[in-house]
Amino acid sequence: MRAFPVRMPSGTRYWTVIDDRMEVVCPADRWLRHLRFGQNRAELTTKAYAGDAALYLSWCLRTGRRWQEAAQDLGLFMVWLKYTPIEPDGSIGTVRMGPGAEPVRGERRINRILTGVRGFLAHAIRDGAAPDWVLGVIYELADTRSLPQEARGEGTGLAYRLKARHRLQEPVSEVDRTSDEQVVAMFRACRNARDRLIVLLLARVGLRRGQVAGLRREDCHLLMDSRVLGCASEGAHLHVVRRENSNGAWSKSRRRWVQPVDFLVVQAFDQYGAERHERLGAGGSDFLLVNLFRAPLGSPVTPGAIGDLVEALARRAGLEGPVAPHRMRHGFASNVADAGGTLDEIQALLGQNHPASAQPYLHPAPTRLREAVERVASPRELTAEGTR
Template sequence: MADTLAISPGTRDALSGWLDHIRALDGAAEKTVAAYRDDVTRFLAFIGVHQGGAQGRAGLARVGLSDMRAWMAHERGRGLGPRSLARALSAVKSFYRWLSDRDGFDASAVLSTRSPKFTKKLPRPISAEAAGEVIATAELQARDGWIGARDAAVITLLYGCGLRISEALGLKGKDAPLAEVLRITGKGGKERLVPVLPAARAAVETYLALCPHPHENDAPLFRGARGGALNPRLVQQAMERARLQLGLPATATPHAMRHSFATHLLNAGGDLRAIQELLGHASLSTTQAYTAVDTARLMDVYEASHPRARG
């Protein structure tokens, strides 16, 4: 990594101000903020050295396309892959949009820099039958009956409600018995309403009836063996054991259950926008990737919903 001493105090202040901005106004999660900070810090340190030493914010305004190419070549040289470099470039562009608005300079050289191409990995959902088998197998494989019921209840929420594993494990005792609709706080503090299937409510009730730990409103709903918050790794391990027994691919992970929820809804005729809301996605393009939508299905949705297509 380039020498961070090449970053001037004024530039550090600018970086700090931008991070405060995305925390406050964009609602970015802290992990996202930390990743942005690391990416932009490396960029600023490189530019400082590349320009011959710390030159302050005025030096940032002089960054041109050749500087951007040099930085990207440097990042590739230290082993950064196309996907990670694209993420870093996105963070740098976001920082420059904010900084150029405040300092009044033209950031087009940075903002026009092309992102490296990479192949996006499409999620691989599993079949509805396999999803049911995973839940049943996870319940039977645990050494204790209540732990098996717990694992089955968590996985049922992932598949039946499309929750992220962090969202399922974020539920508290006061959320039970589960209502017909849950208010879930997802990424970036965004709230959404999620319907709860009777099967999911029943799975949670079965787990609570067997759980040896006291039901407390402010305690985690899903407990570890000693009564603390359930570690997500234990859910992942339950899925691993189940998929190995069932002969499912390594892509059959807890998050794949969320993919499957969306895909099966879409295949049953669900609306993309409605599924986007249920998943808590900020953009429809993310939902399209999660649901493995094919061109024919997209055209069906287009023709059924677009005013011009309807004539």
């Protein structure tokens, strides 16, 4: 069993699951098609979920279990996941258990696979391909009283939800932010205007790499008065739009929003525009960011290429520790907070649906934490004020 890409006649792609005879596994295919076309999920989402379903079906096949009923043994599946590697050719390797055996997957990765397996089984139950009792094996009934107040919704009544039964305790690890010094070092390590613009779109505009790669030239309104473009938004800004893109770029946010940009980003746009015109003239793709220095010239830059660029810039700048596009997004949100931005402002700038969604992106600068402590009055000051 393995994940396999499918291109539809319309050009849209999704991923399915095929067996060793290169035949499509129909229950998994129906679920993945539902995700891609029924729920408008990204192609990369179906790729990840197809891999999860393929692992579950492979385990069932190897252990002689019927996939429709094997959910009652998900605990054994979790152990199998922990110690069974994937070989370089994509095949399932030999289980490596015993004293001193090193796990091949951590808790976070196993939990993500289990999320895909539960989705596959739940869809199979709705589809009539798996018995109803399986739902009670993979989920337990819970109510909203176990949720934080912010997540309970606006209704006053008691609501019920399904809570996953099989889940490992994950180690606590926060995504750190890139510092301004790191961003400046990468900016200086850029060798052309296009790469400098990419760094600013990640670190000073806060876009995800999929959103950066998906920008079209028509999305960029850099005039102070955009009414001449038929746009009611004021000042220089970008329109972040979720689309089907030939380069695999995808905006995670379902909503579209207007993202203001400052003069530094506008200057970078101008320099890149001149560079692009020098290389391509009026040609090239309608995508904003295209290949200028390698074939095929004028083709859109991919999200993967942006990730590779950030890694290359970090190495070129001699930076230690991990530097990634998403850390640059965290740095942007933290800088807005350090400059006095409110949570709802940060949420809007990140394209989030709820202010609480912006909380994980906030990493206060040490100087701001020190200032917060120094604002607290000392006991002597409080006593003196009370005796007046």
